[in-house]
Amino acid sequence: MADVIxxxxxxxxxxxxxxxIHGIGAARNTWAKALPILTDHFTVVTYDLRGHGTSPLPEGPFGLDELVADLERVREKTGFKCAHFAGHSLGGMIGPAYALKYPNRVNSLGLLSTAAFRTKEDSAKVWGVVHAMEEKGIPQVLETLTARWFTDEFIATHREVVANRLKQVIGTDPDVFLNVFRIYAGTEMASWLQRVTAPSLVLTGENDGGCNPRLNRLIDQALPNSELFILPKLKHSILLEAGDRVAEHLCRFVADNPVE
Structure with missing residues (x-):
């Protein structure tokens, strides 16, 4: 049985x-650019994953089951019986895993910049990042991640946003950061996505290297009730670069898929 925080x-x-649901080494403030639009349409619940932001540190290693259990605890504490869910990156794996375990709780899903159906080469690349961090230290690999997360234009014109994102990563407990990165690298949704029946918006950046359109097309094909949208030119950090556009797509998708 999964422990809960x-x-x-x-x-x-x-x-x-x-x-x-935010991703690796982030916190609920990653949704700041999306919230002005989303809060006009939804009662929005944002939370910090265990060991992130102001949430308590876990006592030891944990897996995807524990992250799903934490989300269920948040839902219980809010008192909502069912809701819409959207997650970015690792959060885009937590959401579908939650929907698989609690299908009656989920009205719709947003799978944002996430990955499934990785080839051996895809998996080797993401595990290569994990191993580089283990060997060299997380700060030493951040420059590589910056180029993967942000477009060159955004890096040039939003230096403070990029710098704050890197500070957020470095400020995350390194054991927690590596733990969630291993979950992200090791989770493969291909074998069970077809059992996730909630209406699902699959959305990623055109130039996202690890969560690329090729993988997201396969995610869209596997889900029984989904829609795919590719955001032109963007890389992985779609929430920080274009959170308002992501919010507009989520609002439109939910409006197009009313709860019966």
């Missing part, structure tokens, strides 16, 4: 509930 969360906005 009481994660810190915030509730804001008005409308049907929407839970937002």
């Amino acid at each position: 009481d994660c810190e969360f915030s509730v804001q906005g008005d409308g049907p509930p929407l839970f937002l």
Whole structure:
């Protein structure tokens, strides 16, 4: 049985509930650019994953099951019986895994910049990043990640945003950061995605290296009720570069797929 941590969360906005799940080494503030739009349409619940932001540190290693259990605890504490869910990167794996375990809780899903159906070469690349961090240290690999996360134009014109994102990573407990990166690298949704029946928006950046359109097309094909959209030119950090556009797509998708 998965252990559970009481994660810190915030509730804001008005409308049907929407839970937002951030990715590796981030926190609930990663949704800041999307929130002004989303809170006009939804009661938005954002939370910090265990060991991230202001949430408590775990006592030892953990897996995807524990992250799903934490999300269920947040849902219980908010009192919402069912909701919309959207997650970015690792969060885009937590959301579908949650929907698989609690299908009656999920009205719709957003799978944002996530990965499945990785080839051996794909897996080798992501595990290569993990091993480089283990050997050299997380700060020493951040420059590589910066280029993977942000477009060159954004790096040039939003230096403070990029710098704050790197500080956020370095400020994350290194054991937790490596733990969640291993979950992201080792999770393969291909064998069970077809059992996730909730209406699902699959969305990624055109130039996202690890969560690229090729993999997201396969995710879209596997899900029984989904829609795929590729954001032109963007890389992995779609929330920081274009959170408003992501929010607009989520609002449109939910409006197009009303709860029966």
